[in-house]
Amino acid sequence: MQSNIIKTQEEIEIIKRSAKIVDECFDRVLKETHLGMTEIELSDFITKTMVELGAQGLSFDTIAAFGENGCEPHHIPTERALIEGDMVTIDMGAILDNYCSDFTRTFALGNPSAKMLEIYETVKGSHAAGLKAVKAGIRCFDIDKECRDYIAEKGYGEAFIHGTGHGVGLLIHEAPTLNTKSEEVLENGMVVTIEPGIYIKDLGGVRIEDMMIVGESEPLSRHTRELIILK
């Protein structure tokens, strides 16, 4: 059953702790990721690490997508091994005291192509516009539109193939939804994700996702939205 759309202070504190586990897990992901590692190995590492960090479980099966596999938003990890110049998309979440968290970053191992860098900058700009738009009184539809218009103006409109975000609570996907059909209006205490992405077949994809508490100015994750390039 989903939680109330407006979270209590107590619920918000739990969700923040749940997000913190994910932040710490991502620190370890950045240290662990290496050439030749497979998507399944990285995903298994995340499962193990979340539990070590105190999560009662995962909010959903971790997505680990390397290189061209990044073109699938819901990619299921495979034996694809990491090679120089790949971008890596990790989408993961913890459950803590029954509350979920949700987080996505795309980073690179070695220098990615100019095209992928351009795609990254486009998603980053869209994501920043979305974060900035999150305020009480704004229609969810308009936040989605901010993110979508930014990507469309850069020529990638067709490649943003999902909604901008969703509420998070006891369930990983709750009200409100932030997409082209949304009718909800944000109110303080709602918890939403902002997660635009660009997906191009045979090339790859980029998604950046943060959780926001409506009424607060900063997203829950302390991790940068600048592209991280591992050596």
Ligand SMILES: [Mn+2]
């Ligand atoms: Mn999400």
